[in-house]
Amino acid sequence: MDRMIDHMTQVDKRLRLTSEVIDYAVAQAEPPTSAQQRLIDATASLGHVAEMQVPHEQAVLLTLLARAVSARSIVEIGTFTGYSTLALARGLADGGVVLTYDISSEWAEIAQRAWAEAGVTDRIHQHIGPAAAALAEMPVEPFIDIAFIDADKVSYVDYWELLVPRMVDNGLILVDNVLYAGEAATEDAVGNAKAIREFNAHVRADDRVESVLLTIADGLTIARRKERQEVR
Numbered sequence: 001m002d003r004m005i006d007h008m009t010q011v012d013k014r015l016r017l018t019s020e021v022i023d024y025a026v027a028q029a030e031p032p033t034s035a036q037q038r039l040i041d042a043t044a045s046l047g048h049v050a051e052m053q054v055p056h057e058q059a060v061l062l063t064l065l066a067r068a069v070s071a072r073s074i075v076e077i078g079t080f081t082g083y084s085t086l087a088l089a090r091g092l093a094d095g096g097v098v099l100t101y102d103i104s105s106e107w108a109e110i111a112q113r114a115w116a117e118a119g120v121t122d123r124i125h126q127h128i129g130p131a132a133a134a135l136a137e138m139p140v141e142p143f144i145d146i147a148f149i150d151a152d153k154v155s156y157v158d159y160w161e162l163l164v165p166r167m168v169d170n171g172l173i174l175v176d177n178v179l180y181a182g183e184a185a186t187e188d189a190v191g192n193a194k195a196i197r198e199f200n201a202h203v204r205a206d207d208r209v210e211s212v213l214l215t216i217a218d219g220l221t222i223a224r225r226k227e228r229q230e231v232r
Contacts, residue, residue, distance in 0.1 A: 062174065
């Protein structure tokens with residue numbers, strides 16, 4: 001029996017993803033609302049920078065997770081044209097707010113127009129400027145239900161260390177681009193890929209959380225802030 005169990009634990013059930021399988025999986029997400037679709041189109045018209053927008057299936061997951069934990073306080077680092085912000089705002093509990101930070105105001109008008117069309121403007125507080133500086137000025141006490149990091153990769157560890165102490169027990173930290181087009185998986189990764197690889201190791205070694213790295217889109221880490229009594 002032990003030999004059978006050992007054999008079963010070694011069975012590789014990972015799916016080799018083809019374009020057909022990926023397209024099928026993506027199609028299982030609920031379709032964009034009209035406001036979301038217009039924001040997708042507006043972002044696509046910007047050209048190559050549009051790749052910074054989270055894919056729709058990931059936005060669906062963000063909304064689902066926010067609803068699942070009845071999030072009232074969400075912090076987002078990296079606004080861009082506001083698609084992930086919109087997704088998070090849609091999942092907020094009544095009276096909740098998304099605090100979203102971006103270093104640039106270049107795409108703020110596109111974001112604000114989309115939020116207004118979706119009817120979520122009153123749930124979003126947008127901040128332009130360095131997120132790390134703003135977070136450092138906040139009281140070090142648990143108040144964040146969900147945090148979403150999708151900004152400059154070399155600062156991921158810094159953002160993480162600012163956020164973890166401010167997460168409520170069982171709060172979720174979501175981190176985008178943790179595969180970095182697969183480059184983070186190589187030992188000789190350089191540049192942003194190296195920064196992501198080092199960040200992933202940092203998360204894995206952090207006993208304040210439990211985490212999993214999902215292969216959705218460009219990789220998404222979901223980490224749960226353990227209850228304080230769990231790590232004493």
